[in-house]
Amino acid sequence: MRSESGYFVAVMSTRYPAATLALALVAAAVSGCAPAPEPSPTPTPAFASEEEAFAAAEEVYRAYNEAGNARIAGESSPDPQDFLIGEALEADIDGVRFLQEEGLFLSGVSALTSFTGVDVADLSGDPTVRARICLNGRELRVLNSNGMDVTPQDRNEVVAQLVTFVRVDDQLMITTESDAPAEEC
Known part of the structure; x- marks a missing residue:
């Protein structure tokens, strides 16, 4: 027997693959499993003087x-x-x-x-x-x-x-x- 949340994910993954991916990313971010974002590089000044x-x-x-x-x-x-x-x-x-x-x-x-x-x-x-x-x-x-x-x-x-x-x-x-x-x- 499938759990209610498992059913939701199964239905979403077959009918709406983009929505499933978005849901998985949100779930990973909420659970803390997502990698930390890379810090953006410090912009290099166009000219020194x-x-x-x-x-x-x-x-x-x-x-x-x-x-x-x-x-x-x-x-x-x-x-x-x-x-x-x-x-x-x-x-x-x-x-x-x-x-x-x-x-x-x-x-x-x-x-x-x-x-x-x-x-x-x-x-x-x-x-x-x-x-x-x-x-x-x-x-x-x-x-x-x-x-x-x-x-x-x-x-x-x-x-x-x-x-x-x-x-x-x-x-x-x-x-x-x-x-x-x-x-x-």
């Missing part, structure tokens, strides 16, 4: 600028969009689309002339790094579909930007780029 965070952000920006110069030269790799997320990615997509729709393309290179760390937020968790970037675009030209130079005559050859980086997984990504006063360069 602001200087380290700024150095990592500068490395990312230099690689991004080189990828942009490679794209201008007609190379498909590395893709500058691999360094972007959020507003910065949307702006790059819009910029590429605008040039294509207008029949324009770029020629030349831009050079990073300075990188100055501004601040770092949440150094020990998922940091946000802000930096002022100065780019020299003296050699960068806008050409039309006939190859004629249509670069605006009044453009600034040196551009200052405030760039924000965020940590995504284990790497920094550029999330925003906004104009900064050119005299800061």
Whole structure:
């Protein structure tokens, strides 16, 4: 003869195997037979110092600028969009689309002339790094579909930007780029 609780378990295991497993886990936890949960590892800080965070952000920006110069030269790799997320990615997509729709393309290179760390937020968790970037675009030209130079005559050859980086997984990504006063360069 089967006990009432044995009957319940037998019926549950044949009709509702997931419920039986849940019931067994609850019973083991209540009886103290379940192993103790592993302590979660202490999170490793993203960077040991602001200087380290700024150095990592500068490395990312230099690689991004080189990828942009490679794209201008007609190379498909590395893709500058691999360094972007959020507003910065949307702006790059819009910029590429605008040039294509207008029949324009770029020629030349831009050079990073300075990188100055501004601040770092949440150094020990998922940091946000802000930096002022100065780019020299003296050699960068806008050409039309006939190859004629249509670069605006009044453009600034040196551009200052405030760039924000965020940590995504284990790497920094550029999330925003906004104009900064050119005299800061």
